[in-house]
Amino acid sequence: MYSSTLCLPVQTEGNSIKQILLGMKKRGFGRGKYNGFGGKLEAGESVRAAAVRELREECGLTALEEDLEYAGKLLFVFPANRDFDHDVDIFLVRRWRGEPRETEEMLTGWYSVKDIPYKEMWAGDIYWLPKILAGEKIRGRVVFADDNEGLQAVEITGE
Numbered sequence: 001m002y003s004s005t006l007c008l009p010v011q012t013e014g015n016s017i018k019q020i021l022l023g024m025k026k027r028g029f030g031r032g033k034y035n036g037f038g039g040k041l042e043a044g045e046s047v048r049a050a051a052v053r054e055l056r057e058e059c060g061l062t063a064l065e066e067d068l069e070y071a072g073k074l075l076f077v078f079p080a081n082r083d084f085d086h087d088v089d090i091f092l093v094r095r096w097r098g099e100p101r102e103t104e105e106m107l108t109g110w111y112s113v114k115d116i117p118y119k120e121m122w123a124g125d126i127y128w129l130p131k132i133l134a135g136e137k138i139r140g141r142v143v144f145a146d147d148n149e150g151l152q153a154v155e156i157t158g159e
C-alpha cells in the first residue's frame with residue numbers, strides 16, 4: 001500500500017465554490033481521465049510537501065503548505081491488483097501563485113462545479129467529490145472491480 005495526494009484548486013464566490021481546476025491525464029495511471037493534481041509521496045516526504053510538489057509539477061501552480069485545506073482521506077482498493085492500493089489525502093486549494101499551464105502530464109482547464117465531466121473521471125468520484133465541493137470533510141473507501149475501472153463498492157462517511 002502506498003500513499004498519494006490529491007489537490008483540488010478552486011475559485012470561490014463568498015463561501016461557495018464555483019469553479020474547479022481539473023487536468024486530463026496524458027500518461028500513466030488514470031490516462032485519459034480528468035482529475036485533480038497529485039501523486040505518490042517520495043521517501044521521507046511529508047504529505048503536504050508531496051501535495052505542493054505534485055501540484056506544481058502537474059499544473060504549474062505554487063501553493064504554500066499552510067494554504068492546503070484538508071478535505072478528507074480515501075482508500076482506493078484494487079482487489080485484482082493489490083499493488084495499486086493506495087490512500088489519498090485530499091486538499092482544497094483556494095490560494096496559489098502562478099497560472100495553470102499544460103504540463104507533460106496534464107492538460108488543464110477550469111470547470112464550473114455545475115458542469116464537472118464526471119463521465120470522463122474515475123467512476124467513484126461522483127459519489128464523493130460533490131461532498132467535498134459542498135464543504136464536507138470525508139473519509140471512505142472506493143473498491144474497484146476486477147477491470148480496475150468499474151466499481152465494486154463505495155463507502156463514504158463524514159469525518
Ligand SMILES: Nc1nc2c([nH]c(=O)n2[C@H]2C[C@H](O)[C@@H](COP(=O)(O)OP(=O)(O)OP(=O)(O)O)O2)c(=O)[nH]1
Binds near residue numbers: 006040122125
Ligand atoms: N479522483 C480519483 N483519483 C484516483 C482514483 N483512483 C486513483 O488511483 N486515483 C488517482 C490518485 C492519484 O493521483 C493517482 C494514483 O496514481 P499515483 O499516485 O501513482 O499518481 P501518478 O501516476 O500521478 O504518479 P506519480 O506522479 O507519483 O508518478 O490516481 C479515483 O477513484 N478517483
